[in-house]
Amino acid sequence: MKRSDRLIGMTNYILEHPLELISLPFFTERYQVAKSSISEDLTIMDRMFQHEGIGYLESISGAAGGIRYIPKYDQEKSVAFVDTLAKRLNDPSRILPGGYLFMSDILGEPETVREIGRLFATAFAPLNIDVVLTVATKGIPLAYAVATFLNVPVVIARRDPKITEGSTVSINYVSGSSRKIQSMVLTRRSLEQGSTVCIIDDFMKAGGTIDGMKSLLKEFDATVAAIGVLAEAEDEEDERIVTDYTSLIQISAVDEKNKQIEVVKGNYFSQSEQ
Helix, strand or coil: CCHHHHHHHHHHHHHCCCCCCECHHHHHHHHCCCHHHHHHHHHHHHHHHHHHCCEEEEEECCCCCEEEEEECCCHHHHHHHHHHHHHHHCCHHHEECCCEECCHHHHCCHHHHHHHHHHHHHHHHHHCCCEEEEECCCCHHHHHHHHHHHCCCEEEEECCCCHHHCCEEEEEEECCCCCCEEEEEEEHHHCCCCCEEEEEEEEECCCHHHHHHHHHHHCCCCEEEEEEEEEEECCCCCCCCCCCCEEEEEEEEEECCCCEEEEEECCHHHHHCC
């Protein structure tokens, strides 16, 4: 096999298995070449990943070592993407009753959702996440995008139990915006005890729903290592329940009466600089 052909095959495999430790013997046996040739190939890939701003290869030494692809989105590209996203959302026609924002079109764009997933994965990759949790329904595409780059499963909490999910754990929580008592359920078999979890949601005001997910995770002795939200909105009437989170977009001013809105970058970049 030519090196160019081997490089394409190796690159494809590595990109499809982010954060997974891959031993060098795996590639030597797969492509029937010397370990030194594989090492040279990996050096080329690492250089190009960094040049393209999509991550890098981490080398693990020792008998059980190998390489891991770490997804890391280029800072300049990240800023440009979020700025473009903010401009798209900074449209008064998107204002919905209650200070919410219409985002269904954006959540239906595979390329946009994929880039959002890459951004969150860049921030959360060092945290050794075991599973991504979201609540049905609009957060689901975002959760799967993040999980793809973290190479972990997705678990979905629902408002109502389904008979096909078997035994469930249920909790009641107070919605931060409406102050109503709501319920949330999670299948017992979907999450192992003691898991390290990343919570993903599309929109947050006071944070009642996310706080509900955190309460639900306590029933599994799980640890919440990260919380990512696509858009956060200021809520002057209610104090924010959740404070430790990462947001891409911030809706800082919504005037339903005069149809005015201000959308800016969230705290993603300020947190990444810390």
